[in-house]
Amino acid sequence: MDLSTSLPIMIHLETVVQQDGESTQHIFDEPGQLVQVGRSLYIRYKETSEDDGTPVPVTMKLEADGDVKLTRGAKEGNQRLQLHFSRNTRVIARYQTPYGVIPIETVTPRLDIRIKEQPVSGEIYIEYQLFGGNDHLGDYQLRLVFTA
Secondary structure, three states, X not given: OOOOOOEEEEEEEEEEEEEOOEEEEEEEEEEEEEEEEOOEEEEEEEEEOOOOOOEEEEEEEEOOXXXXXXXXXXXXXXXXXXXXXXXXXXXXXXXXXXXXXXXXXEEEEEEEEEEEOOOOEEEEEEEEEXXXXXXEEEEEEEEEEEEO
């Protein structure tokens, strides 16, 4: 599969958030790009903000070792979330807010990645817990399906 140039894809993203005994689900269908750089695959798309309808850039990096890095927000923006998912490992992450950087941590009990070459498609499923210090902020499920 030659992905040295970006390949247009369609993305279906479902997230389930469980916080304080309540569950919310978000579903997005967006166009995106798939590109390979070295041994890593990058999925890039713009998520429409539910707050104000503005586009928010999202990059999901699938690393050769099976880890996934998710960046939501622009480098130059005042809000940027960077999460690192590594199976059964507690990983420190960064949440850049208008008030400064907030350290957060992810614990990822489940991380499944399936990629097919003909036709180009894939699915990423991640279950993770988010912590701020010793506080458990919530449980999350993320399922991203893409097709070329």
